[in-house]
Amino acid sequence: MFSNGSAPYDYIVVGAGSAGCVLAARLSEDPRNHVLLLEAGPPDRSPWIHLPIGYGKTMWSPVYNWKFETDPDPNMNGRRIYWPRGKTLGGSSSINGLIYIRGQAEDYDHWAALGNEGWSFAEVLPYFIKSEGNERGDSAFHGGNGPLQVSDIGARHELIEAFIHGAVENGVPRTEDFNGASQEGAGYYQLTTRNGLRCSTAKGYLNDAKKRPNLRIETHAQATALVLRGKRVVGVNYVQHGATKTASAGCEVLLSAGAIQSPQLLQLSGIGPRSLLESLDIPVVHDLPGVGENLQDHLQIRLSYECTKPITTNDQLNTLFGQARLGWEWLIHRSGPLAVGINQGGCFMHALRDAGGRPVTTTPDIQFHVSTLSADMAGGKVHPYSGFTMSVCQLRPESRGQVRIRSRDALDPPSMQPHYLSTPLDRDTNVAAVRAARAIAASRAMSPYVKREVKPGPEAQSYDELLEFCRNNGATIFHPSGTCSMGRDAMAVVDSRLRVHGVEGIRVVDCSVMPTLVSGNTNAPVVMMAEKAADTIREDARQLAAA
Template sequence: MRSFDFIIVGSGSAGSVVAERLSANGRYSVLVLEAGGSDRRFFISMPLGYGKTFYDKSVNWMYRAEPDPGLGGNADYWPRGKVLGGSSSINAMVYVRGASEDFDEWRDHGNPGWGASDLLPIFRSLENHDGPSNSLGRGGPLQVTDCSKLFHPLANQLIKAAQESGLAWNPDFNGATQEGVGAFQLTTKGGRRMSAARAFLRPAMKRPNVTVITQAMVTRVLFEGNRATGVEFERSGKRERVNANREVILSGGSVNTPQLLELSGIGDAVRLRRLGIPVVHNNAQVGENLQDHLGINYTYRANVPSLNQVLRPWWGKALAGIEYLLLRTGPLSISMNQGGGFFRTDPSRKRANMQLYFQAFSTVVPKAGERPILTPDPWPGFSIGLSNCRPTSTGSIHIRSNDPLEQPRIIPNAFSTGHDVAEMLDAVKFLRRIAATPTMSKLIVEELLPGPACQSDDELIADFRRRSGTVYHPVSTCRMGPDPSQSVVDPRLRVHGLEGLRVIDCSVFPNIISGNTNAAAMMVGAKGAQLVLEDQVV
């Protein structure tokens, strides 16, 4: 049986960083096990290609949540990366660290070393930004780019309208404050996606002490007593085992990590026994405390051209494709989210509680089996989207059986608190304030979704329950904390009650952060690797 110092399960946003950091000094052998395959694919590399990977089972777990009363009974679709780089290989590439208050809350809940001032140097060590921002780091592996010069003109009008609505211009959402409106920074380099695999894992794979095995579905963690000693995985129909001389590190994300813990006998003892799984350690918090951002778009028909006229016709696609292939520029080289920001639904709030997204195209007409980013509507249109920053609703993720191949049961419990419903109601009303500004009103022919007939509070609530869905930021299913009765891992990310086993991914977030979660997931990877190295006994 082969042995490695460290076994990392999952090569996503956190796992790729962990692999790079643990292998950098050359002292330790590192094995990365990835259930998916290679990220060397055109539609992964091309930023707007994530419209194609959205429903591609070869790179995507394509989960479905349970029918949710808070979403009008809808079973929400949950894409998650099943490929080198994980979800960083199929996401929208927006780089937002999170508000400093988020991390100070983590620290103040009994997690020393996780405050904003502790984590800022770690963020900066990851980053390389060649623009005017003074907040982002320079010289790190992860390229973060200002793509505002490539925005469609309509996106700039949307930013102007948001300012007319009372929001301040913010040139840097990773700077002193999040609140305001402006251009999002993106994880791209030279017109190509800068995933965690490209930034961290691929360089690490050149080292002789790093081994990466793809198409390796880890089925359980192996134990001797209460110490993790290795993992079992299936590949090409064969079952294999590998030993970990020092630690097993789970970096499968907020869905796969609690799933693997439960399959390995770590979780609620009653649930595990019912499914015929021997209990290694009883912890009812595994898979609980799920939080996620929920989003909705308001969509408008415009009287001026939008990206619809660029990407809808075959000749438009051809011209955009030629521009991208020859120059790595144009609409295919950036995200669909061309600007946005953060705002307060009530001025009395101490901080922003909603995130805006501006999209200079519309996708009212569905296309089967594909997110219609590359085939937008045949008329000029655009969307203004939003998502809640700090929802109070919580759900759960648990296995259905002892079969590792069966998808887990995802119960989001969306809009299950009055707080979340009330702030979303205020937020969608603010979207209409933006649309009613002088800048926007002269560009709008009509509101398509939800449409002018939707007016009363009850109608607006029914609409956002029916049309809202995840914005793909699930966290906290193995949350960090000092109390084993309320958390899964301790502040050093060690699984409570066990030895040689850590969780290093966004499932350890004590609470959800404000904004996109990819940057913070990579930060957790770097912080977690630092903790692992500090704890090694020579």
């Protein structure tokens, strides 16, 4: 549609992840649009992708996962932090923890207040509703017929119930919907599943769309550079099975490679900070200092416990009989731990308080992910004892990092430096979060299930000891964002219509454009953003055609 007549594709989407699958599906609804979707990874055929508990396998798979590592972070005692990112159709929505969370209304109102027209909560809510196929049906806050399937966790677990009641004892209300009028509360998460199977954006959006003759999907196709004519992007170079290829775009290239690889591709193509590009002898197409800056992530601190009762998923996974029972439960009923992934319950609450005991923020500042199993890290081998985990994370960290290419080689992973815990607020909030978890564990409802605290352990009590525990054990909860920030300021990379400042023919549509991190898991917000972007792209195309 509206191509220059010589390009075989109107739109090229780089990255078939949480955003890219949505864009490709929506834009190809118009048969006049010829769309190419490039994905560096393979098709999503592994059963471990579709089985919710398979997250523990794909998290470590070099086939379906980029398996990034950060640079040594001085704030984490020089540790490198493992950053898994999806490398298959569906991207990280094919390997994530399945939790459906939108964030707080205030997150989006803040984006709008920064000058990003059209991004207030009232304006983005229709796109959340449009994308969602919630088994509860339509309501003021939910959609029942969208492509992204969302389901309740069927069975109530004794440990999760104890956690919820323990949170209530600590002043947190019980909630049945973290995505309704208020996020605050403790309860069960809803998951992007249906009938015991994962619903990635590939499954929800591409399964039908890929049958269209105007949509071409290329897997094993890693983008290496943007093709530019002056300051206009006209195509993409990519490598597929060892061969270098070029695809041309008559309308636009849509960069949906995520918070690590979207800025990487821009920098490799001469769009980014002049000093970085010149240091690597990359010709500067456009000096855009914010490309790769403003990196934000949720740092998770995992508290693990030994349970007094043999009721945990550890107990089932550590015996052949237990494994067989789990498999039977899933095969016959599509239920049980295999159908719900790893984290079942959670909580959004205030942790950091002033000297008078009042919350320092108007909205919840921490999130819990509560799992009926325990391991040294998320997705790792479960402990040999009855165990469970409470993971806490600060929702709106102040710490900012950056993503910068190391070389001109597109296959060389970029430098990733998150600078976790680099501000007093972040340090104070994480320590307060650990103490909040301990308070719930010590509640009347939950203490009968706690045989011992394994980590941090009773020896860690003071502020400094708990902060050191955070430095030595903190890890990503898989939400890197912000590296192609939307806005009007000097460090912004895209405008409110997601067009790259100073360059024509390209938009960025993924979590990298978030100016500030949302208060919760990022998959649902990215799907919303892609739905909104698709409408914006079509609107701009109509206006261009009418001009």
